Amino acid sequence: MKLIIYFSFKSSIMPKKNIVTLKKIATDLGLSISTISRSLNDHPDISDETKERVKSYANKIKYIPNLFAKGFRSHKSNIIGVIIPNIEHSFTATLLRGIIQNAEINGFRVIICESFNDEQKQSELMETMIQFGVDGILLSLTKKTKNVDEILEMMEHIPLIMFDRISSKVPCTQIVIDDEDASYKAVQHLINVGKTKIAIIKESDTSNISERRYQGYLKALKENNIPINEDLIMSSENLSIEEGRRLTRNLLSCQEVPDAIFAISDEAGIGAIQELKKNRIKIPEVIAVVGFSNSKFCTVIKPNLSSVDQPGNRIGKLSVDYLIEEINSPNTTIHKTIEIKTNLIIRKSSFKPTLKLK
Template identity: 45%
Template sequence: MIKRHITLKDLSKALNLSISTVSRALKDHSDISIKTKQRVQLLAKELNYVPNSIARNLRNSSSKTIGVVIPNLQLDYSSRIINGMIQESREKGYQLVISESGHSYELEKDIIISMIKSGVDGILLSLTNFTKNIDHVLEAMEHCPIVLYDKVSDKVPCTKIIVDDEIGAKKAVEHLIQQGKKNILYINGPDHSFNAKKRLKGYKSALQSNDIIVREELIIQCQNVCIAEGKIATEKALEKGLEFDAVFAVTDNAAIGVIKSLKKHNINIPDTVAVIGFSNSKNATIIEPNLSSVEQPGYKIGKYAVQYLIQELTDNAIKTFSKTLELKTSLKIRESSSSYIT
């Protein structure tokens, strides 16, 4: 009788530890105590646990198919990422199976399970805004390699393709400061979001570097960071009587919501309140005034995500792939943040 392959889930149950803790202990992460690492590694040895990287090398078959999970296909930024993936996968002889999670955590889990059952060679995954527990991702890595892109988690020991969120945010806020703005409202994303945390750090760094006090009341958190939430956040700030002369939003859509709210109240943009977003979507040049924004290289993100995943699929060496590629952003200045644009 063939013995069932021991998984991370088996180890976590036996040790009464989370799958995330077990995974990081096996990867010798510095945030896991030596005692816990020893417990995990000892049981793994006793149960003959085979790391997923080795198990995958024992498979000879390949479907030449890559699964792609993306939160929202409707976004211009998402289409740029997908275009990069399609072009690169074609050149490398792979096909893509693309599915939208709709920012649903449960649907994200179901999609990943379905893709594994269908026999994809690997998965490119951008997490939802509501993905806090990443156990399903760690379990999926037992079956095939996963590369995270755009919306990632630092709790998953795999390759990640991201942009320089912190630097991009800092440049955006410094631009507002250069326009004479000092009371800068920040519309942030979910507190568990890797991207949002990085952009918040950049926002605070820019203020501190310019001797401006960080006022926590000027940081408003949103979940979906959409147009509606941008409008609601601005309305709340105005109702509370918060003094602000600029707004930096974690996404373009949220920033567009800000502009709509400010225009409703006949607040001059950018003289009274300047606005800047993050993504540089097509909508940034449709809204009036045109929105200043931090441009993310979506096409490159998609291209490199495919490249790195195929590298893992074709590399016969038994090794752990866990690296981060950080791509540069650029600042696009338009009428919403500067009066000198003509």
């Protein structure tokens, strides 16, 4: 659920809406506001007969409780705030699905906001979340978050769990995939099918996720005694399809052309395939390609893109579990980093039956 507030001004005069309040129900039924409130909240001091009478009438006149007023009285809103850097990313969609599903199961509503990878916007959204009275925040950092002082200050007032894009500078529970191990497996797969000149398309060095994936790439090369060729290491701040194509063109112009490309995003991997096909280069015989995320687009591009499967749904659900645990136990300060293992989904962009795996 994405919270969007529109302000519209018109010259015409609209009729005033009749808002159903506890006071109206109390007046209509001849009971006190306190009795109405307790009936709707199943208070044990109220008889079952009165509860049924109140609830039946409330449903009849379509009474909707004011969550913010209720939260003000109980100091709990049952609302979780979620801040993400980019809502358009396919992996983000699976994350949000897991968050929303698990939150609803546990009786929480979700407010989702997008920081657009802007650190200042991220700070503003955190402040807005607190103003809305959310019980806790799930935060995935912008790519270039450097100053975490505001985050640390916010944590003095509200529970916080970080997921996907995290920071070692923030002492909170953090849930991520094991990026280094995932990349290691992807590159090892390429080595197993006979590739030795493996290029990588990664994000700029400011990205924590990219650095962990890059370390997995280096680890696989070193363990297999494959020399590191700096010319085969490509970086960009935006790993889009267009950037995947551009960086692949750069790789094809290298003195030593790669025989495999490992892209740390599916978008860049798809761009690589498109550029290779444009140049009539056989995939995977001449150059194999592996992506990262296992998005739905992996099976749209031809040949289908091999990719690391990120369990976004599970990460989202776990994030909610740990946040609710902190909300319900505010004095608990046990923080941990949970690294979830991944699987490599092998498709035709990196393997054909005629190739023999070692």
